[in-house]
Structures are given as structure tokens and as C-alpha cells.
Amino acid sequence: MPGHSMFSLPGCLRGAAFWVLVYSYCLLCACTALVKLLCSILMRQHRTFHRMNREVAPGCLNDPFLGTHCYVRIKDSGLRFHYVAAGERGKPLMLLLHGFPEFWYSWRHQLREFKSTYRVVALDLRGYGETDSPTNKDCYKLDCVIVDIKEIVDSLGYTKCVLVGHDWGGMIAWLVAICYPEMVTRLVILSFPHPAVFTEYILRHPSQLIKSGYYFFFQMPWFPELMYSVNDFKLFKDLFTSRATGIVKHGCRFTEEDMEAYLYIFSQPGALSGPLNHYRNILSCLPLKHHKVTMPTLLLWGENDAFVEVEMAEQTRVYVKNYFQLSVLSHASHWLQQDQPELVNTLIWTFLEEDRFHSKD
Incomplete structure (x- = not known):
């Protein structure tokens, strides 16, 4: 039948077809990962399960020019959240939400840049870094994470903020903006479409389904944690440094200390389970x-993003009932705010200064 697809099926059949697709692809991703692990054991048995001992935090994580390390305990869950804050108290709040597999340090360039005008807060999300990490998988439901953000804004003494999110933090930022519109004055998203666009697009485009294969792989218990840690976190390192997925712009690539900062955080006992539980x-x-x-x-997007296709960026426009600006950055990877920090900062400044002329508020 012309135009027939899963979207034309009755609701119950559509739901069943979706879950068959999810778990089938999860099994495929798991089998692929298992083959890679077995090959690694056969070829480099002595290195496969070797891990460096990382007990001391690299100096860059305590750089006073990035801001002050702070903690706040929120009422709803009782969890203690870690964040780094720069800029004077009382200035407008700019709240930064990182992606996977990252933490507050991914916003180091923005902490320096925007502290002149804003109280800039780079948060460790639930389960990441020095923020509490519940062991129960159900504690990472998106509803819980969205409430986290609202309560953190309240706990910081604010009622409104400029909300900035990258990757998974972008997903959370979209949902916070939808659920608590009165709290978000301006929304800045990097490398993630409106969630409705994502869920529709991924089922219609096999190429995006393949790029998002890790979503399905992560549904498995414990095995993804193992795969990310073997060969001293080689898979983890490759995300940021390989030619296919990493930061390749000269002068913006991870330094050895930057990489060690990430590895220090994610090599701590149990540090991968919280992020994967999201x-x-x-x-x-x-x-x-x-x-x-x-x-x-x-909405900012990298032209060479290896994980999300740029076609989703333009489709996002239909869901924003206010001034919407899309900028696709040439030769930029998925890790935008670290890949092209100067351009990203300039685009954010321009948006914050000029959007008032377009706002429908």
C-alpha cells in the first residue's frame, strides 16, 4: 500500500512494532559489542582489562578561574547536586546542562565567557560526577530529572533562568522548557532536536536509527559499562578523539589533561552506571x-555531527512558537561548545542580545 508504514498501524500494533524494533536492535548492538570484546581478548588479552589507577583529580578540575565548586541538596529527592558557579550572585542565572558522557567541565569555555553578565552554573546531572548517584534505575526517569532542574533553580534563589543544554542535557532542557515555561526566559540547545522530532525521525530514517544504536545497546544491564571501561576506556576516549566522532579542529582538541579529567570522573567505582541509567x-x-x-x-548544530542528522534541526522549527534561530556550524563535531567555543559563545551572545527584538513575550 503506498505510504504504508508503522505510523499508519493501529495504536496497539504500532506500539508492539516499536518495542520489537527496540529489542531486536538492542540484541544486534549487543552481539556486535560482544564480538568486538572477544576480538580484543584474543588479540590483546593482557591489555583488555587493564585500567590505570586514577585517584588524584587533575589540576584543571580545580582551576579557580573556572568558578567555585558548590553543592545543593534538593527537597523532593534528597539528592545532593554538585555544580561549578562563576559570576556574581544576584546576576541573572544561566544554567548549563551537559550531555553524555560528560560533566560540568564540558562547559569550561562558557563559564569563563558569560560570568561577566550572568551567574553561570554548570551542573553535574543526577548520577554524574560528584552529584549523588542512586542505584535504582527507576530514579533516572525523565520526570524525576526534570523536577531536579526546577528544584535546583529554586534552591539557587531564582525563579527564572537562561537554560542551555547539550546532547542529553539538550533533551532535558527541551522538556524543562515545555513543562515549566514560566521558568525559562531563553532556551539554547546544542546538538539535539525537539524530542518529538527525534522520536518520529528515528523511526522513519534507518540511518539515524543506526547512529543512535547506542541508545538501544544501553538498555542492557552491566555489559555497556564493561565495554566502555575495557582497554583503559578506549571506547570512551575515541568518542572525543577519533576522526569519526571526536573534536578534530586544531587548537580545540582535548589536551592530555582534559582527557584525564574525563577519565578521572568516569573511572570512579560505579561512575558509568548513573549516566547509562538515564x-x-x-x-x-x-x-x-x-x-x-x-x-x-x-538551536546550534555541528555540520559533521556523527550522532544526530542535521535534517532534524530544521524540523524542530515547527514546535517553537516564538522566535527561533538555527545555526549549523561548518566542520563542527557533536561536541560543539568544546569544538568551536569562540563561535558558539558569539552566537549565544548575539541571540541573547538580539532576540528581544523578535520575542513574542
Whole structure:
């Protein structure tokens, strides 16, 4: 039948077809990973399970020019959150939400840049870094994470903020903006489309399904944690340094100290399970019941993003019922704010200064 697809099936069949697809692809990803692990054991048995001992934090994580390390305990969950803050108290709040597999340090360039005008707060999300990491997988449902952000804004003494999110932090930022529109004055998203666009696009485009294969692989217990840690976190390192997925721009590549900062955080006991548990709950509030984003929005995208296809960026426009600006950065990878920090900062400044002329507020 012309135009026939999973989207034309009755609701119950569509749901069943979706879950068959999810678990089938999960099994395929797991088998692929298992083959890679077995090859590694056969070829480099003595190195496969070797890990460097990382007990001392690299100096860059305590650089006073990046800001002050702080902690806040929120009422709803009782969890203690870690964040780094720069800029004077009382200035407008700019809240930064990192992606996977990252932590507050991914915003080091923005902490320096925006502290002149904002109280800039780079958060460690639930389960990441020095923030508490519940062991129960259900504690990472998106509903819980969204409430985290609202309570953190309240605990910091603010009612509104400029909300900035990258990758998985972008997903969370979209949902916060949808659920608590009164709290978000301006929304800046890097490298992630509106969640409704993502869920529809991934099922219609096999190429994006393949690029998002890790979502399905992460549904498995313990095995993804193992794969990310073998060969002294080689897979983890490759995400940021390989030609296919990493930062390749000269002068912006990870220094040895930058990489060690990431490895120090994620090599701590149990440090991978919290971040992966976010993905194990990705479908907890999808598909969305509400879609509209009502505040001015800037969406930044890397032309060479290895994980999300640029076609989703333009499709996001329909869900923003206010001024919407899209900028696709030439030769940029998925790790935008670290790949091209000067350009990203300039685009954010321009948006914050100019969008008032377009705002429908």
C-alpha cells in the first residue's frame, strides 16, 4: 500500500512494532559489542582489562578561574547536586546542562565567557560526577530529572533562568522548557532536536536509527559499562578523539589533561552506571503529551555531527512558537561548545542580545 508504514498501524500494533524494533536492535548492538570484546581478548588479552589507577583529580578540575565548586541538596529527592558557579550572585542565572558522557567541565569555555553578565552554573546531572548517584534505575526517569532542574533553580534563589543544554542535557532542557515555561526566559540547545522530532525521525530514517544504536545497546544491564571501561576506556576516549566522532579542529582538541579529567570522573567505582541509567529510562515520558516551546530559542548544530542528522534541526522549527534561530556550524563535531567555543559563545551572545527584538513575550 503506498505510504504504508508503522505510523499508519493501529495504536496497539504500532506500539508492539516499536518495542520489537527496540529489542531486536538492542540484541544486534549487543552481539556486535560482544564480538568486538572477544576480538580484543584474543588479540590483546593482557591489555583488555587493564585500567590505570586514577585517584588524584587533575589540576584543571580545580582551576579557580573556572568558578567555585558548590553543592545543593534538593527537597523532593534528597539528592545532593554538585555544580561549578562563576559570576556574581544576584546576576541573572544561566544554567548549563551537559550531555553524555560528560560533566560540568564540558562547559569550561562558557563559564569563563558569560560570568561577566550572568551567574553561570554548570551542573553535574543526577548520577554524574560528584552529584549523588542512586542505584535504582527507576530514579533516572525523565520526570524525576526534570523536577531536579526546577528544584535546583529554586534552591539557587531564582525563579527564572537562561537554560542551555547539550546532547542529553539538550533533551532535558527541551522538556524543562515545555513543562515549566514560566521558568525559562531563553532556551539554547546544542546538538539535539525537539524530542518529538527525534522520536518520529528515528523511526522513519534507518540511518539515524543506526547512529543512535547506542541508545538501544544501553538498555542492557552491566555489559555497556564493561565495554566502555575495557582497554583503559578506549571506547570512551575515541568518542572525543577519533576522526569519526571526536573534536578534530586544531587548537580545540582535548589536551592530555582534559582527557584525564574525563577519565578521572568516569573511572570512579560505579561512575558509568548513573549516566547509562538515564538512557535506560529514555522512553519514560515519550512520546510527549505536550510539545510547544513558547520562549525564544537558539538551536546550534555541528555540520559533521556523527550522532544526530542535521535534517532534524530544521524540523524542530515547527514546535517553537516564538522566535527561533538555527545555526549549523561548518566542520563542527557533536561536541560543539568544546569544538568551536569562540563561535558558539558569539552566537549565544548575539541571540541573547538580539532576540528581544523578535520575542513574542
